[in-house]
Amino acid sequence: MNEHILKLIYAGFSTKQLHQYYRKFGCFDFVQTKYEMLLRGSGDSRLQSKLQRLKELDTERIKHRLQTDGIELLFYDDHDYPSLLKQIYDFPFILFYRGDKSLLSGDALAIVGGRERTFYTIDVLNQLMPELVPALTIVSGLAKGTDADAHLAAMKHGGKTIGVLGFGHLHHYPDETAILRRYMECHQLVVSEYPPFAGPRTWQFPERNRLISGLANGVLVIESKKRSGSLITLDQALDQNRNVYCIPGPVTSLHSEGSNLKIFEGAKMCLKATDILEDFNSLKIK
Template sequence: MGSTMEKEHYWLWLNNIKGIGLKKIKYLLNYFDEPKYIWEATYDELDEVKRIREIDKKTIIESRNKHKIIEYYDRLNKNNINFYSTDNYMYPENLKNIYDYPYGIYVKGELSANSPIIAIVGARRCTEYGREIAKYFARELAKMGIIIISGMARGIDTAAHKGALEGGGKTYAVLGCGVNICYPKENYMLMNKISENGALISEFPVNQIPKAGNFPLRNRIISGISDGVLIVEAASKSGSLITADQALEQGKDVYSIPGRITDKLSEGTNHLIKMGAKMVTNIDDILEEFSYKYSNEKQKNSENITLGLAEIEKIVYSCLSLEPLFIDDIHSKSNIPIDELGLILTKLELKGVIKQLPNKYFIKKL
């Protein structure tokens, strides 16, 4: 990279000025439109921006060190950390739809475009039952090509990430610290696996240590990036319920695992069901909503459809037509073992390219 400032450099600079948080960045952008113009602004021009104090103007001007910014950007890249501003095509589209989205995120790993994403969150001090349930749902959803997002905290979050990895899928962890800091410490190995099979995501700069106030903030990103949120176990007042509230405000689907009315950790999940969250007792409760949602978004052209399919999925897809075909006949045509075939048909249905009719009959979708 040369020594000229590029768009992302200006964004990185703006996101790292001491004392200039989300609100002040918003005021500055409302006035100047782009970080580049804030960089070029004179003292008098900065003076025109409401709620920008004397000390802020001074800090903004003093922080303009081109070589330092470019060097910082390059150092991030050398450590396999990407900075994506809202202008970057890699910035998650879903996240832009929330009220107070961050103007930049740090990502270690790889973000996938167009894959459905489910958040699985819950209590840190969870029960063994809760841990197993989180792992099971994450594993089964991951097998269907759904990305599992969580917060890498102890308990339910950790179980969800592990389940997704066991299912051979991808998982994202949104952190309340820099993407190079492991918290909790015992998740060091897990953290590495997540960055290799998904991504670590944070709005906080590298080397930022975890602070109590960061965690409620990162919850809005978990729900913001996801298409739906599954709460596994939660006491009546908990961070998971904040995530659920934010998801509802953002217009996302909220799913909840019911529990015994005498269990403290079921108070939150049972309350969510009372308030209208979808009660989930098996994987299909989530898949049926998702296959409907994604079938409405997929392109209906067969040629385009097969581009996004794995080879084995293409074989099954090519066996089908607009005439209903029984699963045993698809098995005969494709020579794929019946167990594996069931899984592939569910994936194709989830991708919105085929439809299941009653009694195990399937057709292509137009």
């Protein structure tokens, strides 16, 4: 069945469509009429091209190309597929990855924030990270700004970190984090739900954010404007029943307007690493 899933993804079926199909039919067999029913119901205008592509695909050729590109697969029913991720709505049936997949097995904290680098975020990370990384793997999105600084701070203090891409492994965005990503692929872990050839699309980044929170036990927002992708991640974390934390910032700073508002609305204010670690310790006690 896993080979069927791989072909479906390469043919252009989205994660959402795969879940719709599985909920409707309970399997991923190759009865063409079932695919037609699914795609017709979803209003997908590329029905025929996807079906034709499905017929033309060869699994062995796909696997050979993945091996050539150094990309490995983790299927949803593999024993080392992360159990936290499997709890979320519309989890990926396949994770494409480069690096050390054992990083998926431990407790993790997602760290997100603004796309602009600030001294405040860097200072916060340097204050928190020495206490966080002995216990937690740091997850973020390999974007510029807070994402990149969180990955770098985790490694600087001897920790582990996972980068989650919003596109396939044969592409990269933004250019500013390309070197960091290459290093993490060799020494940490970089994952994606998208097939390697899938380029960056605007709508994929909010979709990717559910994996950042889904791979973690909790999400920390350091700085966030009122309209920010990091708040999308925080809201998704709440939907996934994850702990959410925010670093308070100056009331005069637009960079902290969104995160301060979330604290006002009930997110846990984080002033020190123990504000986060105490929740992880209580989970282990339970």
